[in-house]
Amino acid sequence: MDRRKFIGSSLLAGLAITGVTSCVASNAIEMNPSSDILSLTDRQKWLAPFSCNIEQWFRPMPFLDRIDAAKALGFSAVEIWNPNQAKRGKTPESIAERAKSLGMRVTSYSPKPPPMADPNNAKKFMAWIETVISSGKTLNVRNFNLTGHRVVEGLSMEQMVSNYTQMLRLAVPRLEAENMVATIEPYNPFNHKGDFLYGNEPALSICREINSPSVKLNWDFFHMQRTNGNLITHLENGFDQVAYIQFADSQVENQPGTGEVAYGKVFTRLRELGYTGYIGAEFFPENKDNLRAASDLAKLAKSINLQPSV
Template sequence: MNRRKFIQKGALTGSLFTLGGSVLATELISKKTQFITGKHSFNLKYAPHDGMFKAHAGEDIIAQLEFMAAQGFTAFEDNEMRNRPMEEQNRIASKMEQLGMEMGVFVAHKIYWKEPNLASGKQEWRDEFLQYIKDAVEIAKRVNAKWMTVVPGHVDLRLDNDFQTANVVETLKRASDILEPHNLTMVLEPLNFRNHPGLFLNESPQAFQICKAVDSPSCKILFDIYHQQIQEGNLLPNMEACWDEIAYFQIGDNPGRNEPTTGEINYKNVFKYIYEKGYKGILGMEHGNSVSGKEGEQKVIDAYKKMDDFL
């Protein structure tokens, strides 16, 4: 830069501080930097998952994380983190710290899609689940996670629903005792009847009731917007009613379970509502890409930019 340009730049920066103060100057400089680098600044912490951008970044998870961060995403979620080798968990955690990314949820335990592991109250299933929770504490520490997904399993057709609820609550209380000293939170995910018929937990009011009964900061709700649109609709009023117990969101449009703008959900309004409620957590992008390849991946990025433009 020559002397004249340097002086002009200094004069411009000085005028910015005079006209609007340091905050205005910082915002304008930040926007200029984003324009130059192409990195977007989102209002909320959207978290892509492994494979979402592999056409651009390749199969290596580290390269994918770098691509996510370059697009402006500040979080990452990985349901299968529990099944990754310890060395790979450490590599992911190290890269995320380097990139300034936060870790979203991972699934804490083996999910029983056909058997009533928590609803039954059987001791062997309870013991197995609690061991998974103990193991998940170490995984969470390794990857700097705060949340872990819990799905209570199938209904027990031989037990009254109230007995099943009592069994689930008791198990989750014991799990909370394990998690509380580490400031970790399991988030209960209600799943819709169409994709997952027969599961014990499928509605947000039910999850709210269970969390109130467990009465622990370590037991909250994962509000999956895709599942709840199918199961109950009435999204914003149900979020409002459950708000005190919601700790995490996941995203997917319906029908199709792909990126926002591909279905019926008005995600711009949903994101605006979540933002205005003061939510500071992560929103997991737990959906597919409606179009394959690089074109489809760019479509996902563009959809989030469009839906996030609510201010």
């Protein structure tokens, strides 16, 4: 079997496993007005503001085929984690090639840095920054999510934050020269034990202290809700440092409508504040039903007339 036939058959098999059966099923849905699944045409329109996180969607489909699967559901953009994992079928070159062939855009990537609170990692971190910059150029993406905030034993919270900040300062000249943006992604203490950046602070203060267009925040609403709550007020207070957005419903980490967050109001306020970028759908589709999750997300966007990303 040649490569295109293999990809096509594996894609259909993967979609069948994960909630999208085939083009025939898709056509049947569109011709059935009583179905509560939005048509592909409607999904394409209303999923335009979102970027599908193909690390959490479409498991266990081969990685590159997940880009095809995201397009089949109606997405026009995807986000990824570490692109340099050749053993998992992931390289910046292969991802960029597949996305380009499908007319899909990569909006963000999340390579894993060495622990940045450990000053002994400075050389390793700067070598990692060069790899990150190279990957971004290949993927045609300016922004990457930055973590690296694992607890370092023997150091106080104040020492870890200071070391983390100083490590970032080392990278700023290279990032600014390449017009790249590192978006610090704080976690939450329930899903990510053993880190020291949770919720809006101290990450927000770190960005303001560094005061560079190349160091901003990935404001992940899932982590912010689990850590701080009061999503809209905190977003308003920190919006000047926001460069990228991700979300999942809390506490279940599935699509909006499965948990406690009024995402219609949150997304409406996000656009009112002036955020025009992609909104990263970094969640696990409930019951691994990707078609249902995509339709639910599109319905939410339609209900509030959420405008596409620009």
